Amino acid sequence: MPELPEMENYRQLLSSLIVNRLITGTEVTRAKSINVEPDRFDRLLRGQTVRSMGRRAKHLLFHMASGDTLVLHLMLGGVMFYGTMEEKPDRTVQVRISYGDFHLFFIGLRLGYLHVVEPGQLQTMMAKLGPEPFDPSLDQQRFGELLGGRRGTLKSCLVDQGFISGIGNCYSDEICFDAGLQPGRAPRSLSMDERQRLFDSMRRVLSVATDEGGYMDMPLYAGDMLTGGYDKQCRVYDREGQPCVRCGATIVRADVSSKKSFCCIQCQH
Structure with missing residues (x-):
C-alpha cells in the first residue's frame, strides 16, 4: 500500500504536470470508486482546473479552483499513470481524468477511492488523523x-x-x-x-x-x-x-x- 513517501512523490510530480491545466473530460468505469454519480462527477470536473496539489497522511488532495477537493486514497494495489492513450499501461482503469490528449489514469482502485469533497468537509474527513511525521510541533x-x-x-x-x-x-x-x-x-x-x-x-x-x-x-x-x-x-x-x-x-x-x-x-x- 502506498505510504507517505509514495504519495508525496506523486504530489510533487503531479504539481508540475496537471496544476492549472484545463480538465476536458472524465470517464468512470467503476462507479464504486467515486462518491457521486459518474455524470455528476464529470460535471463537477469538466472545465475546471486543479489549483494546487496537497497531501495528508496517505491521501492525495487535488484542490480544485471550484473550491472542491478530490481526495484520493490508493489503498492496496492502487497506482496512477499520466500520459496518452497509447502510453497507458495494460491495466484496468477505474477512473480517467483528461487534459486534452493527455490523461491521468487511476488504476487498481478496487479498494481505494477518489471522492469529491465540498468546501468545509475536508477538515472533518481528516479529523481523526494523527500528526504528520514532519509536523513542526512534533519534536x-x-x-x-x-x-x-x-x-x-x-x-x-x-x-x-x-x-x-x-x-x-x-x-x-x-x-x-x-x-x-x-x-x-x-x-x-x-x-x-x-x-x-x-x-x-x-x-x-x-x-x-x-x-x-x-x-x-x-x-x-x-x-x-x-x-x-x-x-x-x-x-x-x-x-x-x-x-x-x-x-x-x-x-x-x-x-x-x-x-x-x-x-x-x-x-x-
Missing part, C-alpha cells in the same frame, strides 16, 4: 511522551494513523531497523534514548524514501526515472532470507500485531 520530547503512553507494539503504534499519519507496513519496518529496534517491542519498554533514536530514524527514513521516489513499481509517466527508486534500497522489508546489510545475519519475517513484519533479530534489540 523528540513530544514524540517520546506520546509513545510512552501507547500499548501494543512498535509496529502497531507506527502504523496507527491516529498516532502518526502516513506510515504503513514497509516504512514501519524500515524505521525500526534504522533505529536498531525490533518491531515487536512494547513502546512503554523503550528508554528515552531509544525513543529519540526512533524519532530520528522516522524522519530520516521517510525523508530519504521521498527523495528517492518511494517504492512504487510503476513510473508515473513515460520517462519517469524517479518513482520507485527507493524499492531496491529497502534494508529489511520483503527481504526475508537475505543477509542483513548491517551485520550479515539473516532477515526474518514474523507477524507482529497481526501484520507481516521483517527485521534482523541479531542487530535489532
